[in-house]
Amino acid sequence: MNFSPLLRDVAGVVAFTTHVGFNACHYTGAPRDQVACDIKELAKTFDCDPNNIIIPRQTHSTNVAVIKDEIIPDLDGVDAVVCSGQGRVICVNTADCVPLLMVDPISGISAAVHSGWRGTVGNIAGMAVVKMMELGACPGRIMAAMGPCISVECFEVGEEVACQFPDAVVLRDRFIRPHVDLAQTVLMQLVLVGVCAENISLPVACSVCNHDFYSVRRQGRELFYRTLTGILLC
Ligand SMILES: [Zn+2]
Secondary structure: OOEEEEOOOOOOEEEEEEOOOOOOOOOOOOOHHHHHHHHHHHHHHOOOOHHHEEOOEOOOOOOEEEEEOOEOOOOEOOOEEEEEOOOOEEEEEEOOOEEEEEEEOOOOEEEEEEEOHHHHHOOHHHHHHHHHHHOOOOHHHOEEEEOOEOOOOOOEOOHHHHOOOOHHHEEOOOOOOOEEOHHHHHHHHHHHOOOOHHHEEOOOOEOOOOOOOOOHHHHOOOOOOOEEEEEEEO
16 A cells, blocks of 8 residues: 655654555445455554554544543544554544644654544644643644645635634635635644644645545545545554
8 A cells, every 4th residue: 555654753653644546434435345455454554453443433523532541432423533552543534634643752642633624613633632631641742744635725715614714824815715724724723732833744745736645626525535644653
């Protein structure tokens, strides 16, 4: 399987974004056997048990699930997973929304967050950091990286969406309709809860422009497939 590494400079962490051709999204209509096969391949690639691959059923909510000890909570209607300890690959699925990975390497607390425009308006990234802190993470130690998502150039929205974002992240002059910078909004939310700006990596690719990644904007609402972004502490 092809993937792009994220958080490369953090020791003991494997973080990745998959490329087109791989799909582990089990709730958007893709054939079940294809999904099972790809999850098996992912487990093999990262040398872990398929049962330790955690993929929530996302609904554009601001619900954050916490995994500690052996307890796996209900992952239906969950858009961020926070995990204490090693051995589990926590993941989110996206096709233009912001996939965000975070880790405090000292306390061994990690997070995978799906921050679409609704989740971003609801500050799911900030809420995930608060959950990490409840488990013992220190925001000043958190390293964060966003995977490929829709860029501000491509994210044209209606006024009813634009007005829900701070003015600082809405472009109104360069285009006919408003454009929103989702990644910049997530960055601001992380800084507000104490994550250092220099520890946050912005997306290196636009999911709409870069055909290595799935995009609902480019490929349409009927798209079965999603890009998977995940993190494993080892
Ligand atoms: Zn683009």
